[in-house]
Amino acid sequence: MQHYSGFGLVKHALTYHENWQRAWRNPTPKKKYDVIVVGGGGHGLATAYYLAKEHGITNVAVVEKGWLGGGNTARNTTIVRSNYLWDEAAWLYEHAMKLWEGLSQDLNYNVMYSQRGVMNLGHTLQDMRDIHRRVNANRLNGIDGEVLDIKQIQEIVPIMDCSKHTRYPIMGASWQPRGGVARHDAVAWGFARGADALGVDMLQQTEVTGIRKSGNKVLGVETTRGFIAADTVGVVTAGNSGVLAKMAGFQLPIESHPLQALVSEPMKPILDTVVMSNKVHGYVSQSDKGDLVIGAGIDGYNGYGQRGSYSTIEHTLQAIVELFPMFSRVRMNRQWGGIVDTCPDACPIISATPVGGLFFNCGWGTGGFKATPGSGNVFAATLAAGKPHPLAAPFSIDRFISGKLIDEHGAAGVAH
Amino acid sequence: MLHIYCPHCAEYREEEEFRPKGEAHIARPVAPEAASDEEWGTYLFFRKNPRGLHHELWYHAAGCRKFFNATRDTVSYQILETYKVGQKPSVVAGQSSNKGAAK
Ligand SMILES: Cc1cc2nc3c(=O)[nH]c(=O)nc-3n(C[C@H](O)[C@H](O)[C@H](O)COP(=O)(O)OP(=O)(O)OC[C@H]3O[C@@H](n4cnc5c(N)ncnc54)[C@H](O)[C@@H]3O)c2cc1C
Ligand SMILES: [Zn+2]
Numbered sequence: 001m002q003h004y005s006g007f008g009l010v011k012h013a014l015t016y017h018e019n020w021q022r023a024w025r026n027p028t029p030k031k032k033y034d035v036i037v038v039g040g041g042g043h044g045l046a047t048a049y050y051l052a053k054e055h056g057i058t059n060v061a062v063v064e065k066g067w068l069g070g071g072n073t074a075r076n077t078t079i080v081r082s083n084y085l086w087d088e089a090a091w092l093y094e095h096a097m098k099l100w101e102g103l104s105q106d107l108n109y110n111v112m113y114s115q116r117g118v119m120n121l122g123h124t125l126q127d128m129r130d131i132h133r134r135v136n137a138n139r140l141n142g143i144d145g146e147v148l149d150i151k152q153i154q155e156i157v158p159i160m161d162c163s164k165h166t167r168y169p170i171m172g173a174s175w176q177p178r179g180g181v182a183r184h185d186a187v188a189w190g191f192a193r194g195a196d197a198l199g200v201d202m203l204q205q206t207e208v209t210g211i212r213k214s215g216n217k218v219l220g221v222e223t224t225r226g227f228i229a230a231d232t233v234g235v236v237t238a239g240n241s242g243v244l245a246k247m248a249g250f251q252l253p254i255e256s257h258p259l260q261a262l263v264s265e266p267m268k269p270i271l272d273t274v275v276m277s278n279k280v281h282g283y284v285s286q287s288d289k290g291d292l293v294i295g296a297g298i299d300g301y302n303g304y305g306q307r308g309s310y311s312t313i314e315h316t317l318q319a320i321v322e323l324f325p326m327f328s329r330v331r332m333n334r335q336w337g338g339i340v341d342t343c344p345d346a347c348p349i350i351s352a353t354p355v356g357g358l359f360f361n362c363g364w365g366t367g368g369f370k371a372t373p374g375s376g377n378v379f380a381a382t383l384a385a386g387k388p389h390p391l392a393a394p395f396s397i398d399r400f401i402s403g404k405l406i407d408e409h410g411a412a413g414v415a416h
Numbered sequence: 417m418l419h420i421y422c423p424h425c426a427e428y429r430e431e432e433e434f435r436p437k438g439e440a441h442i443a444r445p446v447a448p449e450a451a452s453d454e455e456w457g458t459y460l461f462f463r464k465n466p467r468g469l470h471h472e473l474w475y476h477a478a479g480c481r482k483f484f485n486a487t488r489d490t491v492s493y494q495i496l497e498t499y500k501v502g503q504k505p506s507v508v509a510g511q512s513s514n515k516g517a518a519k
Contacts (some may be wrong), residue, residue, distance in 0.1 A: 141508045240466070242465035244465075256465055300435060301436035302436075302465060302470055305492065311432045400457045401457035
């Protein structure tokens with residue numbers, strides 16, 4: 001693997017940047033792998049990377065129906081934080097946060113993780129009680145968090161309307177300084193390049209169309225490029241997880257919904273943190289390019305169409321304009337949707353399945369980008385050992401039978 | 417914007433008047449106190465979530481405030497029929513209208 005550095009940049013400038021090595025190969029599928037990862041989003045690629053790096057399992061393929069990172073990974077608004085309420089969730093997301101903090105170095109790829117802080121606004125007394133409870137819980141778990149009053153909020157975000165004249169006046173906020181945003185594409189590409197260098201095959205334009213089993217044991221996957229065998233298969237297909245589960249013959253406690261986002265025309269720097277509000281339901285940050293990155297909640301109906309309804313966008317922008325009246329004249333440039341896999345308790349499923357050797361990592365719903373390195377890390381350990389990593393164990397699919405849910409709905413401030 | 421025909425109002429109305437309520441025709445365990453954890457869990461949480469035809473509940477929230485069912489394609493979002501609760505869908509997966517939707 002060609003090492004990236006400032007010196008390399010200068011060196012390649014001399015040859016007009018025409019001699020950069022490709023970031024990963026485009027191999028033909030082998031007949032058999034030790035592990036197949038279905039889904040080349042951030043989570044699948046991170047899984048493959050850590051399988052190779054931490055467990056020495058390099059005979060691995062990532063099977064992706066489109067192009068790497070073209071699913072929710074490329075469509076999300078990249079908010080990263082770890083201030084979840086319940087221990088199980090907090091530990092998992094904080095595990096990811098620690099990996100984020102060293103990720104660019106580890107991958108030798110700039111994922112542009114910018115710890116600009118994440119603010120969750122409270123607009124009612126109950127919001128504020130929840131915020132206090134959550135921040136206290138975070139601190140007990142060693143996760144940074146503060147409760148801000150209006151004066152402190154206004155110092156951090158002077159352009160926000162913190163007056164009493166709004167429909168839902170802001171009463172306070174939680175604040176996680178270590179939270180922030182990252183460059184989504186770079187995360188996918190960095191993991192892909194790192195995994196490829198360790199020997200993992202990236203099989204793009206290869207759709208899994210069936211799961212071959214013998215009795216109750218997985219044998220491999222049927223794909224548009226033929227059958228590929230493996231004793232261990234990890235499915236990481238986000239919004240399409242229900243489709244893959246159906247191929248394997250079971251159902252998941254998951255429903256797929258459109259989730260939309262939009263970006264504005266680029267502007268001069270105006271907002272240097274992430275502001276989220278669950279109550280009026282909108283969130284916004286400004287990318288390094290200068291565009292406002294805006295999102296909100298899912299479209300309520302089930303959908304696989306990677307688009308949603310305009311009314312949802314309208315509600316989002318109403319909230320944003322209420323918070324930031326000066327944004328009312330900003331023009332929006334692009335709008336899109338991804339398909340998110342929502343779970344009843346707003347927590348992921350990282351789990352064995354009724355089929356031996358077949359594991360699922362899904363249900364991240366509207367908020368899995370922040371978990372990308374942690375999710376891949378614990379899922380790789382789970383695939384390597386054939387049993388759950390300790391941080392993944394509480395996220396077994398069995399919790400929907402036993403009732404031991406990890407209810408992060410509402411508890412986690414906002415769902416992203 | 418979806419244009420939805422409410423079988424109670426017998427009229428097409430705009431999507432914003434409605435709330436989707438998820439999969440339809442989910443039967444509650446007949447003897448709740450005798451149901452196993454597995455039956456309860458399945459009833460409460462596990463869903464078909466199909467890529468293609470979906471029979472689902474809708475609520476006419478800002479209209480007659482009644483529930484009804486719809487058959488909708490979850491890829492094109494096209495609504496193929498709406499019908500009252502208690503009735504059976506007339507469009508079901510595997511019929512010709514489902515072509516291409518299963519992918
Ligand atoms: C608009 C939007 C905003 C969001 N905002 C945030 C946010 O601010 N913060 C946050 O933490 N999270 C956010 N999320 C959620 C986050 O994007 C996801 O949870 C996360 O990216 C999921 O990563 P993944 O790798 O599991 O899925 P994906 O990136 O979707 O990857 C799954 C891959 O599987 C492939 N696949 C599917 N079916 C098959 C098949 N049959 N064969 C082969 N391959 C297949 C797909 O092509 C896809 O590339 C947002 C999501 C959306 C849509
Ligand atoms: Zn009606």
